[in-house]
Amino acid sequence: MKIKLGVTPNSDWQNLMPWLQAMGCQPDGANATTWYLSNDTPEFEAEGVLLAYQPPALAVQHAMQQGEKPEAALQRWCDHAKRLLAYFKAHRNTTVLIDIRAVMQVPHEAANSLANHWHVTVDLPETFDLPALLHAEGLNQAFYQMLALQTLQQHREIKGLLAQLEACSLPLIATPLEPQGALSADAFYEQWQAEQQLSFEQARQAVATTRALDTLQEQHDALSQETSALKAQLQQRDAELERQGAQLTREQQAYAQASRRHAAQEEESHLLLEQLHRVQVELEQMHHQCQEQQRCHKALATEKADLEKQLETRDADLAQLSKQWHTWQADLEQLRNVLEEQQKASDQAAQRASDAEKAYQQHITQLETGHQSMASQKATLDKQLESQKATIQQQASRLDMLESVEEENTLLLEQLHRVQEELERVVVERQQREAAAAQECRFLQHRLARLSEVSESRARELSARQQQQQQAERDHVLALSAAHQKGRRGEGRHARRALKQDYQHIAASSLFDRDWYLRHYPDVAEAGVDPIKHYLKAGAQEGRQPGPEFDTVWYLLHYRDVATSGVNPLVHFLRFGYREGRSPHSSYPALPAPEPPADEARAEFVNGQG
Structure with missing residues (x-):
């Protein structure tokens, strides 16, 4: 059952919440002391409205404990009570008005009465109990009570307002509640004497407590100084750790740069190796070509030698034929001379000479035919000689080209040797840099492990100091609280x-x-x-x-x-x-x-x- 709760100010209305919840209700305590002051009827989702008030004497006492003046507190209570009564009279069918004192004194009987009025069944636990109303103790209570009653006596409207509240209230208990009266002078004097004795004991205990607190404060100051020193050491160590961390970061960056340089050098070496491999392949191809050209050169040289031998043989044959031709020419001249002499000397042997001349003409014809054949052979041999000379010149040019190629191959081989030497030097330098980088990496790893050990050791030391500090703070605050509780509670x-x-x-x-x-x-x-x-x-x-x-x-x-x-x-x-x-x-x-x-x-x- 949803209930909207409305109460007068300075009332311990929060104690009604667990009582209503134990009855099975769902109380809504939002703006419990103000919502009914509006002239307009507020809208809220509830099946009923429960209005509660606390007697003005208790309300004024509670207001004075909170630092409010009694007359202002009583006037505010009266204004709220009037509005509360006005709302009750306007909504009698859904509203119930109760006295908070009755609920506090006999919660079970009050719950049964309210349940009968609402026609519901409640099952309040037998062990359910509500705390007592908050009020001052001892002499303060008597003083607040006397001052509150004096304020009520001076107020003209309070009696009529209380009569209206009692008339409109739902009777929760069978026996009416007695109004709160003032203390007598003797009772007030006896209570004052008791309070004085209690104040003396409390003052004595307060002195002891003050001394204990001073001792605790001194201990706290010592702990604070030690804590400050520890914090300063911690800050120094943190700064040292930050410095070492920054140095480690720089070393790691240097190592990363060295690694990048090493990777770049490895890539460059790889490119050089690939380039060298391509050059070597080209040189091998050129070397094979040179070998092939050398073999061709040897073959051409052999062929040239053979041709030179053939040329020499033919030159010798030509020389022999030339000698024979010259011999034949000489013989022919001699024969002509002989014929001329024989023609002059012998006219008689004309027939014989004619025959001899015919024979000679035939022989001459044969010789001329042979001479022409020899000339043609000589021309042929000359042509062959020219062709052989052209071939020899071509072979010579090819030999010159082969010699230039061989010189170029020699230069390439020398360049290859220089590249190989440079590559070996680069490989040696790279191996040296790799060894140095590996050594530097091992040094940095060792340094990092050492720094990690130092950091872990300092972290453990810091954790132990923090635990000690937390334990010291815990012991100090517990001792401080215990001392103040002992001094406050008294005996x-x-x-x-x-x-x-x-x-x-x-x-x-x-x-x-x-x-x-x-x-x-x-x-x-x-x-x-x-x-x-x-x-x-x-x-x-x-x-x-x-x-x-x-x-x-x-x-x-x-x-x-x-x-x-x-x-x-x-x-x-x-x-x-x-x-x-x-x-x-x-x-x-x-x-x-x-x-x-x-x-x-x-x-x-x-x-x-x-």
Whole structure:
């Protein structure tokens, strides 16, 4: 069942929320003290409206505890009560008006009455209990009560307004509630004497606590100085590590550059090898061509020699034929001379001479025919000789070309030898650079391993120092909180009352898990003590956790004002921290601690908010 909740100001209406939830309702407490002030009827999704008020005396006391003036607080309460009554009268069918005191005193009976009015069935647990109303303790309570009653007596409209509220309220309990009266002078004097004695004891304890706090402060200052020194050393070591890291980075960059140069040289060497291989292949081809040309040259030389021999033979034959021709010519001249002499000397032998001349003419014809044949042979031989000479000239030119090719091959071989020598030198230099780079790489790796070892050692040392510092801070904040709690709680009846209220706050919260506490701290289970009482008296001072959702030590370290307030950290979160937006655990988003209160409000918080 969805319920819209509306209450008068300065009321402990937050305690109604768990009571309504235990009844099975879904209360909506948004703007609970202001939404009904509007002249227009607000729109909200709810099946019913529950209006609640707290008696003006208690409301004024609570307002004075918050620093508000009593007359202004009472006037504001009256204005809100009038608006509350006006809304109730306008919406009687869906609205219920109740007194918060009745719910606080007898929650089960009040729940049954409200359920009967709404015609619903509730099953409130037998162990359900609500915390008491917040009010000041001791002399402050009496003072606030007397001042509130005096303010009520001076107000003219308050009696009629209270009568209307009581007439419109749903009777939750059978016995009417008694109005709050003022204390007598004797009771106030006796209470004042008790408070004076208690104040004296508290002052004595406060002196002891102050001394303990001074000692703790001195220890804290020493720890702070040591922490500052450690931080300075840590900064120096961080700077040294950064410097070494920068040097290592530079060395790594140099090594990378050397690696790139080495890769470039390897690529250049590879290109040179490929070029050399191509040159070698070309030289081998040219060498083969040279060998082939040399073989051709040898063959041509042999052929030239053969031709020269043939030419010499033919020259000899030609010379012999020329000698024979000259001999024949000489014989012919002699014969002509003889014939001329014979013609002159012998006319008688004309016939014989004619015959001889015919024979001679025939012989001459034969000789001329032979001479012509020899001339033709000579011409043929001359032509062959010219052809052989041309062939020899061609062979000579080819030999000259072969000689130039051979010289070029010689130059190429010399160039190849020089390239091979240069390549061998480059390979040797590359091997030397590779050896130097490998040695430098080994040195850098050794240096890097050494730096890594130093860094890990310093990291471990830093982690150990941080753990020591965290442990020291943890012990310091626990001791500080324990000292302030002891000084605030005091002894006697006041301490028991404060412990009871803290117990009620923790018992009504889901942040304290009894089973979890006993399971994680078996010494508490073996001792057979109440886990909440153990946490209030010793567990919080020892840094124990009330459950998985609240971290005691983290809460004290993150909110140092809680450690000096003297309030149990879990109780502080339930009463104040939750509303201030503080976080119960490191895993939840945390807001910064609020500004510390003024001295007067702080003193009131420490002495009166138990």
